[in-house]
Amino acid sequence: MTLRGWSWEAAIGPAGLGGRPLLEALEAAIPDEAVAAAIEATGTRERRRRRLPTRLVVTLVVAMGLWASESMRHVLAEVVAGWREGTEREPAGWQVPSTAAIVQARRRAGARLLREPFEAVARPIATAQTPRAFLGGLRLMAIDGTTIDVADTPENERAFGRPTTKRGNGAFPQIRVLALIETGTHVICDAVIRPFGTGEVPPALRLLRSIGPGMLLLWDRGFHSYEMVRTTVKQQAHFLGRTKRNVVLRPTEILADGSFLARIYPSPTARRRDEQGIEVRVIEYALDTAAGPGRERYRLITSLLDERACPAEQLAATYHERWEIEAALDEVKVHQWAHPRPLRSKHPREVVQEVYGLLLAHPAIRTLMYQAALRDGVDPDRLSFTGALRVLRRASPRAQRTPPDRLPLFAPAC
Numbered sequence: 001m002t003l004r005g006w007s008w009e010a011a012i013g014p015a016g017l018g019g020r021p022l023l024e025a026l027e028a029a030i031p032d033e034a035v036a037a038a039i040e041a042t043g044t045r046e047r048r049r050r051r052l053p054t055r056l057v058v059t060l061v062v063a064m065g066l067w068a069s070e071s072m073r074h075v076l077a078e079v080v081a082g083w084r085e086g087t088e089r090e091p092a093g094w095q096v097p098s099t100a101a102i103v104q105a106r107r108r109a110g111a112r113l114l115r116e117p118f119e120a121v122a123r124p125i126a127t128a129q130t131p132r133a134f135l136g137g138l139r140l141m142a143i144d145g146t147t148i149d150v151a152d153t154p155e156n157e158r159a160f161g162r163p164t165t166k167r168g169n170g171a172f173p174q175i176r177v178l179a180l181i182e183t184g185t186h187v188i189c190d191a192v193i194r195p196f197g198t199g200e201v202p203p204a205l206r207l208l209r210s211i212g213p214g215m216l217l218l219w220d221r222g223f224h225s226y227e228m229v230r231t232t233v234k235q236q237a238h239f240l241g242r243t244k245r246n247v248v249l250r251p252t253e254i255l256a257d258g259s260f261l262a263r264i265y266p267s268p269t270a271r272r273r274d275e276q277g278i279e280v281r282v283i284e285y286a287l288d289t290a291a292g293p294g295r296e297r298y299r300l301i302t303s304l305l306d307e308r309a310c311p312a313e314q315l316a317a318t319y320h321e322r323w324e325i326e327a328a329l330d331e332v333k334v335h336q337w338a339h340p341r342p343l344r345s346k347h348p349r350e351v352v353q354e355v356y357g358l359l360l361a362h363p364a365i366r367t368l369m370y371q372a373a374l375r376d377g378v379d380p381d382r383l384s385f386t387g388a389l390r391v392l393r394r395a396s397p398r399a400q401r402t403p404p405d406r407l408p409l410f411a412p413a414c
Helices: 020-029 032-042 053-064 072-085 100-111 112-121 155-159 201-210 224-235 268-273 313-336 348-376 385-399
Strands: 138-149 173-183 189-194 215-219 238-244 261-262 278-289 292-302
Touching: 020 348, 032 053, 032 112, 032 189, 032 385, 053 072, 053 100, 053 112, 053 348, 072 100, 100 348, 112 348, 138 201, 138 313, 173 201, 173 278, 173 313, 173 348, 189 201, 189 313, 189 348, 201 224, 201 261, 215 313, 224 278, 238 313, 278 313, 292 313, 313 385
Parallel strands: 138 215, 215 238
Antiparallel strands: 138 173, 173 189, 238 292, 261 278, 278 292
């Protein structure tokens, strides 16, 4: 299916980049109520008039996720550009603050001020009409992780750690980000931020708090564990995950489509005693690669035990939707953040704050893309993430000229 003849301007309506569809996308992604609740919950509401009130700091940190390669003063200038143009006269004495003043304002705000609204707005958005978002009524979700370079300061190295190789230490300290996404829309529905030295499996288990009935969770072999399976079942969600070759899976029943039933156990002792076993269905297949036919072998386990309702071939094809999370993390890490540039924050708390700003900016972009795709009846995967990012960058000044009751988050009261 081609997108010839399609344009962002056509998708967002005749009002142009400042039109209501765009504003609705921003409002849906980051509602003002979530920001106001976070300010109250963290006790960060300013007690005196400041050039950088708390709400503007939140907007600035989110905007840093849209202009990640620019300086903080440049980002702030972009944020307030339309607001200043929309006034009849220049606000008395207000100028873009210095970098030091912006850093102080961010330190007063803290990381929790950005974490709270992220946790409030991070949620799936696909509907039954969204292509490839569901399998048999089950919403497709996926877990994976990535690392992000942070500014090379002693404080960041102590807090997050630095990768090491045979050639020596890495160039920058790094943090580890584990994410849960909705594969059909790439929307990040939960995230856990940890130091680099933390393994991926423990924080991945924490992400299971955000899955539940009606979901099918996909994971790669590095995330397989008995606890992963047990917790997913406890959350009343289904799973479809790849396992390593050394996982013992003894067939208890061969099914008509070539898959088989088996049980997994928490330990070899439990297996010998047949205690605490969880029944799973095993699907084995191979893919042709450049190295030769059938060279890439896969072994999946799933809680979907009925081969008639969910044939093995269908589940094998569905598992490869897991790669959508690689694309989603690439959107954050490469296109928003402008890798290989490290994050700009010099102190650990501001690093975490900046990451949550990136994660908050991402659903704003993805919600805009989803609404445009829904309006034109196309798959959201067919749209350009970079194009949507550019739309939001161009639209921010016009959003500032919008009445505050239409878009309160983007209306700073300095």
